[in-house]
Amino acid sequence: MSEPLLECRIDRNQWIWSGKLLGKKAADRLAGRMFETWQRLNAMWPGMPQNVERMIVMEEEKLRIVLTKPPRRFSWGDDQIGIVNGFDVTVVTEDGIFTPQQRAAYLRLYGQWHLRRAIDVAHTGGHSMALIPSHEPYEASDEDLELAKQAVGSLFAAKDPDMALEVCPPSGEYEEQFPSRRPDPGLIERDILAARALLPSVEKVLSGKESLRLMERIEVRLAFSTHHAARIIEVARSIAALDRETIISPAHLAEAVQYAPPEWRGRKNPGDDDGFDGFWGKPVSVYTRAQAIADGTLVDLSAIVPDVCLQHYKYPIACTAAVWAIIDAAVRSKHHMNSVAGIVHDILWMSRVYRRQLSPDTVITRVAITGAGRKKVYGFKLVAGPGDDAGPVITIMLPGED
Secondary structure: OOOOOEEEEEEOOEEEEEOOOOOHHHHHHHHHHHHHHHHHHHHHOOOOOOOEEEEEEEEOOEEEEEEOOOOOOOOOOOEEEEEEOOEEEEEEEOOOOOOHHHHHHHHOOOOOHHHHHHHHHHHHHOOOEEEEOOOOOOOOHHHHHHHHHHHHHHHEOOOOOOEEEEOOOOOOOHHHHOHHHOOOHHHHHHHHHHHHHHHHHOOOOOOOHHHHHHHHHHHHHHOOOHHHHHHHHHHHHHHHHHOOOOOOOHHHHHHHHHOOOHHHOOOOOOOOOOHHHHHHOOOOOOOOHHHHHHOOOEEEHHHHOHHHHHHHOOOOEEEEHHHHHHHHHHHHOOOOOOOHHHHHHHHHHHHHHOOEEEEOOEEEEEEEOOOOOOOOEEEEEEEEEEOOOOOEEEEEEOOOOO
């Protein structure tokens, strides 16, 4: 297919324009006509805007509109609409990501946010995926495992997969009681289609210093072979595309590592040295995140207020003892109606809407907290990085802590 004169991709109500064959003035005029045409079609079929994935002008007077699914109360496949606003309009319905059976299984994975995310990643990059039964069986473990296999579909692979994930107990069952909180498969499919379109633009080789340094540590500690490290980077590319990024960040890499099949660990290339341990010997002492939580150096917020943490971030969240002292003092204050859930929500919310980025994995934010002392506004630093199992975790600390 030749390059279009102008293409508009509609992503979450944002209009993203691309095209190199026209000058700025000609492109602006054509974009105005495309927008007017979209408005006229919207007046004809009110359900269409939520289904439009992109609009393409291949020739001067021919407009092609690609839908992710047919508009409500209207059924069309490839359809020649006719002349609208001077364009000869053709509407094409693009196949969805999930079959009806896959969509039904995906929706019935109540509380399995981590598993759904992995399925999204697999479908974005076409990565084969294995599913591991839970090492802590729960009431619906067999049912969830079967539902997950159905949602993964043709990408399920028992041997030599690109990704592997344990089907763990769900983090919450409230979706079953509140159907409105379930994910919309239509929006998910739209995100995956947009990520697939962006995937060719995502870097194929790590370029950031932090990402390179993290990959070196991963290869040494987990002893991945060069072949397996390359497959991890391919999964990280899909994660970056889902997050609308073209650069692989340490967070993308850390998430990709947690999907690595367990049998990859310790499979170094022939002739490789033994890394850190082979040169220096075994570490004298290792202080893990789990130990820090056990002795009180860190406080596991994901265990105390899991629903609040999942509302903002999908990764485990902990805070330092100094941050917890501020939260605890505010909650204990008799003159203020504070709660742990409320304060944690404020910190996480502000970290998303009002923040200063220090590095790809570190942000600083300021939050108003009453009742904790003389100060009314406190500064917090949120750092994302690999946890004990190399999966991504978030730690909330004071600006001066490290």
